[in-house]
Amino acid sequence: MSTKKQKVIQKKLPREVYSALKNVAGEQWIYEQRSVVETYSKLSIEGGSFVKKHEKDPHVLPACVVLPASTNEVQAIVKICNRYHVPFVPFTNGQVFCNPTTQDPTLIIHFSRMNKIIRIDTQNMCATLEPYVDYGMLQAEAMKRGLWNGGTPLATTLCKLASQFAFAGLWQTDLKYGLFSRNIVSVKMVLPDGEILTTGSRCIPKAGDFFEYGPGPDLMGLQRAGVGTNGIVTEITVKLHSWVGDESIPDISAGRPSLVDVHDPKYDNPDKPLKNHKLFWCEFDDFETQIKAMREIAHSGIAIGLNATGVYSAFYCSQTQAMTIKRCEEKFFPEWNCYVILANVTSDKQIEYEEGVLRQIIDEVGGRFLSESYKPEVLEALKPWNYDCIRHSTGYRMNRKFYANAWLPVGPIDSAVTTQREWKKALDTFGELDITDRGGAEDTPFIYALQRGHFCLFETDNYPDPTLPDEIKKAQGFGIYGAAAVVKNSLGPMLMAFLNVEPFTTMFPEAGPDSHLFMRKIRKVFDPNSVAAPGRQVFTEQEWQQFPEAVKNIVNKMREMNDMPAVE
Amino acid sequence: MTILTDLKNILGEEKVFNDDENIEKYSSDQSFVQPRKPDLIAFAENVKDVQEVVKYANKTNTPVVPFSSGLNFHGGTIPKEGGIVLDLSRMKSIQVDDNNWHCVIEPGVTVSQLQDELEKHNLRAMLSFGVHPDRSALTSYAERDPAVAAASFEYGNELIMDTELVLPGGDLYRTGLWSAGGIPGSPMGPVRAMIYRMWTGAQGTLGIFTKMNIKVEYLPKKRKVFLLQFDSFPEAMEPLRMIQRKEIGHECFLINNFNAASLLCKKWKVPEQFPAEKAEAGEFDALREKLPPWLLVLCSNGGPRMPEGKIKYEEEALQEIFSMAHLRTCDDGPIEDMFLKEMLRPWGILKKFCYSGSVHDISFKTTLKRVPEFQKIVMEVINEHNYPLRDIGMYILPIERGRAVHCEIDFHCNPRSKDEVEQVKNLWHVVSERFIDEGAFFDRPYGIWADMVFARAGTYTQKLKELKRELDPNNILNPGHLCF
Amino acid sequence: MTYYEKKPEKKFFEKELEDYRDSIWGCARCNWCQNHWGWNVKSAEYSEVCPAFHEYRIFPYSGMGKMHMARALLEGDFDYEDAPEMVKFLYTCTTCGACEMNCQRLQDKEPLQVNETLRAKMVADGVGPMPEHKGLIKSVKNYDNPWMQPRTQRDRWARKIPVKDANREKVETLFFVGCTSAFDNTQWHVTQNTARILLHAEVDLGMLGKSEICCGSPVARIGDRETFISLATRNIELLNNTGVKEIVTFCPGCYRSLKFDYREVPGVPELKPRVYHTAEYIHRLISEGKLKMPGKMKLKVTWHDPCHLGRHCGIYEEPREIIRAIPGVELVEMERIKDQSWCCGGGGGVRTAFIDFAQKTATKRIEEAKKTGAQAIVTACPFCEQNIGDALSKMDEDIDMYDLTDLLIKALETEA
Incomplete structure (x- = not known):
């Protein structure tokens, strides 16, 4: 109240x-x-x-x-x-x-004072960064040297790489480059007990900083995604890859906006992607065809990125809230879609070859390309992605809404269907908070094809009004329900306020199983005095006992709605 | 004997042995690690068996040494403190997911079985060069054997997805999507993104993998091998870097003439037991003389669709580098065919054991630029030890487009000749020490390397020890290995 | 009320914090308010755009911080006495608008407007502005200029220049000189240049001379809305009564006030003459062939976008095209330009209240300019010229500072 x-x-x-x-x-x-x-x-x-x-x-x-x-x-x-x-x-x-x-x-x-790129090793293709270095900074410096880090998160280039080490690191170009977790060479961390840990080859004198595993059992993997509870990254070395685009991103032909005309879409609409890159938007008649096409594309070995955006393009590509809503209402963007990013990494003829493969697949499954002659106005509206597909700047564009809850399960691409079904069930049970919440139920969830499509990540979101606490609570309810629903359906909720933070770690003992008991041991080793954001990642027995009954009851209620027994 | 009786009661008569022949078999391998006899050998046929044995071992403070094929060459399964060798080779299930290109394997599945099964599905596993066909595929992945396609960031690395394992206390634990309780299908799950990595390179000291879901790739319909010859390794460095920056091909490595000759020697066979029997070397010697000092091997794989198109543009990109760097190719159909075969079944190199019977490798990671420094150390030490340069086998594998390189330097000796063994043992020891002193990175610090490496790793070692104490308070899982 | 229920649109100078409630609650912490727009970042060194956050490194100095402090103040989470330090945070902002630009672009939200509204609230509540600003406000009230100069001195710069007196005779074009350049004799070269250039092009030019009054920009930025509204009201009446068709000013502060801010004042008539910045106006004259530049010089220059001219009002290309049109002058660009330009550090009352911070910010701009290899920084704002010029005078840097009109005069008056 x-x-x-x-x-x-x-x-x-x-x-x-x-x-x-x-x-x-x-x-x-x-x-x-x-x-x-x-x-x-x-x-x-x-x-x-x-x-x-x-x-x-x-x-x-x-x-x-x-x-x-x-x-x-x-x-x-x-x-x-x-x-x-x-x-x-x-x-x-x-x-x-x-x-x-x-x-x-x-x-x-x-960490705002620790914002330096310590070194870029062009020979061995890696860069060592302080914790306040973001993707934009790294890309700008690496691209000048014919390298790049392999992608940017949709949450924009402003994400700090060290923070992404603590959380997730999901890129649009995950198809080729994998998640950020695939792109870390080493970390230097101050552990919660004050000791300094370096990982990978860097931990051995004179070895250098180039190899990510070991020695012996790998501690870097254990530290990753610890949501800041296993230690503080003070230096992170990340992998770099060959970059064949421009040394810096060219200004777009419309010029730059001013406060007089900042909402004019022309300033967000680069005519084409960066040099040696090409972006294709495909539309399908139904979800099944979309999934089929995405699987075929992922397995064909082409492209550096393959994702579906669904309703979320309405946010990313609309400069005002009014435009966003209008486009949602009109279903302006294709309901069943995917976009494919091609690059001439090896040869000038690579895109030509890959485009041939892509066209063959789309033709085979019965999809359509957005083009000058087919829905050109939609293609025009999607132009921000021409640059965003490499350096995402318009990401996190919610205009005047609030992004309060997301389901982000991972799994084989077929799991997109489960995600959609469960999200629809949740919307039908609780009611949506915003027209955009229907995205993912009535059209495609956000789908990222990861690591050549070996697995995928799906996303559906709630957008409540931040001034209305009841709406936010409802969004939280979606989140808790979602945690139960995805576990019930054997999907892996990867990140956000679900199973990898308390109380969910302890309240879903199905995960692991009993991952909370295992993680308590890890926490004891790294944080014996319980000072690093205590209880965020996993409760000690004592913290669990002190946890408010009311919240336990809410989570148990959501478990019950998914036919799961209450946790004592 | 109580343990024997107890374990027979737990697992059944037919799964537990302590006869001399078996005890002897499990007490040593071809490495320099001191042999030690286990008390008994127990066979697990399922996860429950593994859990039961581990729980029993905790109750009785008995060491448990997980064993799958024993073909690791670095003493990983020698029971340093006796106890139970838990043989997992009877756990042989393979489940292929055609749709999503995954495959769940148990520890008893060998790499050749895995590859055979996958080929039926038009798929293939990414395997390590020099892996024995009878080696446990799961162990090979768990021990981070670098795939022959490791140069390809996308296809040759991070091949583990979900895992199932038994923790040192006997509890079952899963990582990846599997930990959500249902099907495997992603290395990320509800717990931590990459937690499974803690159990890799661990020699079964922190838990026992009972199942692993690995990434598999399509079986290329068209492939083409390119061979480049060099008179010295430094000559190959820049061309290799150019090729990798252009991301041409999947499999890529360099071998010297000793290893190339071993591969090409038709009279030699891949041994089944180690140490192997020394074989006649006439054909080998002739090949070694004829072959260039270094060969760079590169394989371009066509995709599932329009495979020629991909090979064509890769070849064109490669030709540009050839002409720019004035490179000499080695156009030899039979050699190319042999390498094409090796890309899928990369164990022919093990014929090198036929030269003297025993091979002692030093495997480490460094950067491409530093490889000549380590070559120089080898030259210095072999001169001091009168070991012939021509009898050294070398294999250099770029990892992730050359960010790192995996180096394997082999020394050969006849296991029946005490003098030779002593010479190579000393030499191997000195080279290992010099390498570690100069910053060679032994990411898998097994055997005598363990002390050398962990003494230098500071907090890393300390935290590993603390983790081990927390997870395995009775120190029952493969004690005496690594820093435990 | 939800976002979808249309709110009655208010003008900026009548808006209160409550009018930004949804915006300040909804700050997404995306951090674009501190950072160079992602597509345009060319180096790690120049990846930030907020001078105050860049210097002090904590969020209260950023646009996002202002949103959060505004929210807490609005909801009563704390009051002035709990957070006396807040005044400093609010006023260590040059109002350069980099935060506003990126936030409007991405989130449709307005951190600078929120900061200015907060300032206005604090002034109204007697908590703001900074003590250093009080003299300035008093001067505006008493002398119609912020610099405590007598009105009689306002036209001293024009003694030898035949500009008509718009109070007495009808002219087409009014030169709105602005306080800073009228009174500061180190700036007279700009006023004089401007007049000479326009006269050279045979513009029917007049000025108000001693009867010109402050446009109100300094008090608007500081948050004294009452004084600003009074000046706006007087100016609109005064300027409309002249009957001129167009007004030219070279002060971006005056330009923004006359062209945009007066429209945001509730209950005042429309300003009838069309308002131009000198860069716009001269650009037009060149395009129409009314200014020929026979002179040739060999000079490499870089253009510093004054925030209130560029980012706030959209004049990016005209000055650049003018420079390119001058024979022998080569224009090289800094990394942070146009909408992402780095502020000189002098605006928003910062030069008055926090001179050290203002100078540090200018120093960073000079260093950025130096990296282009330019021999001179060219701009078109009296505040930028003062602040960058002062910083330059303390540095041992081989780079000059010019107003745009300096180059033009050279080109116009030098023989080919």
Whole structure:
């Protein structure tokens, strides 16, 4: 229940902790003013933090923000947190999972000062980055050297690569380059206990930083996707690949917008993709044909990217909320579609060959290409993808809505059908929050074909009004229901506020099975004092016992709706 | 004997053995690792058997050494502290998913069985050069044997998808999509994106894989092999880099004339047992003399559709490099045919064991640029040890378009000649130490390499030990290996 | 109320925080408010566009931070006394609009408008602006200019230039000089150049002289809406009464106020004359063949987009085309240009209240310009010229600073 005008008072760190932190970072780089901590408290796409804001929950506010400049400073800060048992949360952009996780005064470690590309090794095709380096920065520098990192996330080039190490790293060009997890050479981390861990060949003196496994059992894989709970990445070395496009992205012919005409679509519409790249949009009569075509394309060995966008193109390619809604209402974009990104990596004739293969497949399955003569207005509207397919800048365009929940299961491409069916069931049960929520039910879910189509990721989203807490709660309900629905259907929810963060890790013991028990052991090794965003990734037994009954009951209710027994 | 009785009760009479012949068989391999006899050998036929044995071992503090084919050449299954050798070779299920190009294998499936089965589905597994046809395919993937197509970022790497394993406490655990409780089908699942990697390169010390879902690829309808000859390795470096930057072909590697001659030697056969029997070397010697010092082997694979088109544009791109770098090709139909065969069934190189009977390799990762540094070290050490340069086999495999290279340097000796064994053992030891000192990266630090590597790995080693203590508090899984 | 229920459209200068409620709740934290638009990033070094966040590294200095602070203040999560530091955060913003540009483009939201509305609220509530701004406001109120200069000095720059007095005779085109260049004699070269160029092209040019008053831009940006509205009202009446057809100004602040901001003032009549920036106007004269440039020089220059001219008002190409039209002048571009231009650091009251930060920001711009190999930075804004010029004078850099009109005068008045 929102209590307007009631103040929200932050907690403060004990003075000796503050002083110790100040000594490490310097007075200029530690903040505990009320307005500062406010800007580190309401996140982007985590419905929970929004609801807490509406409910005036003070625990959403961190106690203090510190900005280290080096691995050594991060280590010193983490050691202080261990000494005084102060929980900390690593923070870059603040899009997900950066809120304090407990009711204790919490330290935010913000990495905005650690924003350098440490080195680009053109010989061995890798780059070493500080945690605040984003995809745009890396691509800009790598492309000048005839290299690139292999893709950008739909959540835009502003994602920090070190953050993506902690979460997911899903790219449009995953078909060829795989997920970000396929593209990490090594990490240097400050572990929650203050020790510094380096992984891969880099951990052996004189070996160099070029190989990702070992020595022996691989700890990098264990650290990845730890949502910042297993340690703080202070340096990450990522793989680079051959780049055959322009050294930088050319300006588009319409020029640049100003505030006078910023919403004119012409500024978002590059006429063609980058040099040596080509983009095709295909339309199908039904979902079944779309899936069939995507499987055939993935298996044909062509293309660097293969994805379906569905309703989400209405967001990405519309400059205002009004345009988005209009296009959804009119079903302006093809309901059953996919786009294919081709590149001349090996030869100038590669695209020509791959286009031949693509046309053969589309012809065989009975699809159509959007073209100058077939739905040219739709093709025109989709032009932002000409650049976005390589460096995604219009991603995360929700205009005036809020992206509060997503289902992101992975599985073989046929699982798209299950995702669609379950999403429709959820919409029919709870009702949609926005016209765009119907995307994924009445047309294609977002589908990414990953690693030559060996598996795929599907996405369906809710877009509630951020000013209405009841809508956000409903979106959260979708999320919890979705977790149960996808587990029930043996799909793997990969990321977002589902099974890889609590309370879901503990409340879905089917996963693993009993992955929570296994992960408790891991947590004990890396975070013996429970200071790294405690309880985000997995509860200790004690934390689980203290978890509010009310939330347990909600999750159990959703389990029950999916014919799953309650968790005690 | 209590353990014997107990295990017979748990698994059944026909699954547990402690006769001398078996005990002897499981106590050593052809490596320099000190042999040690197990107390008994238990055969698991299913996951439940594995769980039961592991649970029993925990109760009785008995070491358990997982064993599949024993063809690892690096002492991985020698029971350093005795105990139970748990032989998984009877677990032989293969399930191919034609639609999604996956295949679930159990530890008893050999690489040749796997490849045979997949070919029926017009698919193929990506295998490691020099893998024995009888080696457990699951173990080969678990031990990160680099695929012969490792140069291809997309097709030759990260081949494991979902896994099923028994944890050191005996609990069943799954990774990837499989962990959601249903079908396998993705390396990512509800838990962590790449958690399975913790159990790779682990020699069964942190858990026992009982099933693995691996990526498989289409069986190319058209393929073409290109051979380039070089007088020295440094000469090959820039052309190799150019080829890889252009992402031409899937399989790509370099071998020296010793290894090429072994492959081409018709009189030699791939041994079934190791150490092998020394064979007559006349044909081999003649081939070695005739072949260029280094061969770069590259295979272009046509796609499932319009395969000629793909090979054509790749060949054109390759020709540009040939003319730009003035490269010498080695146009020889029979050699090309032999290599085409090796790309799918890459075990012919094991004929090298026929030269002396025993081969001791030093396998490590480095960067392409640094390979000559390590070659120089080898030259220095063999001179000191009077080992002939011509008797060294070398295999250089670019990984992920040349970001890293996998190097294998072989030394040969007759296992029946104590002097030769002693000479090569010393030499092998010195080279290993010098390599590690100079930064050769042994990502699979087995046998004597373990101490050398883990002593240098600082926090990494410390955290591995802590993990081991947490997951395997009784230290029952393959104790004495790695840093455990 | 949901997004779909059409709200009554208000003009900017009557909007309150509540009018941005959906926007500030919906900030997606995409971080584009701090960063160079992704397609246009050419290097890691120049991947940021918000000078304040670039310098201070914490979110309250960014557009996103303003949205979050505004939300908390609006909902009563804290009040001024809980967060006295907020005034500094709000005023360490040059109002360059880089955040607004990228946020509008991506999210259809308005962080700069929110910041200016916050400033207005703070001024109305007696909490803002910064103490350093108070003299400026007082001066505008008392002297009709922000620089505490007597009105009588306003036309000193024009003593030797035959510009007509628009108060007395009918002219077609009015030269709106603006306070800074009228009173600061280091800027007179620009006013004089402008007048000479327009007269050279036989433009029927007049000016208001001593009766010109401040356009209101400085007080608008600082958040004193009351004073701004008063000035806007007076100016509209004054300018409409002249009967001129067109107004030319070279100050981007004046240009934005006259052309766009006055439309956002509730309850005032429309400004009738068409408003041009000198770059626009001269571009037209060149296109019409009314300005011939016989002079030839050998000079490599880079163009610094003044924020209020380029990003705010869309004048990107005209000055560039003018430069390219000058014989012998080569234009080379910096990385951050046009909509993604890096601010000189002087706007939004920052130069008045935070001179060190303003100068640091200018220094970064000079360094960026140097990397192009240019011999001179060319711009067309008195504030940019002051701020970059000051920073340049303290640096040991071999690069000059010119106003666009400096080049033109050289080209017009030099023999071929």
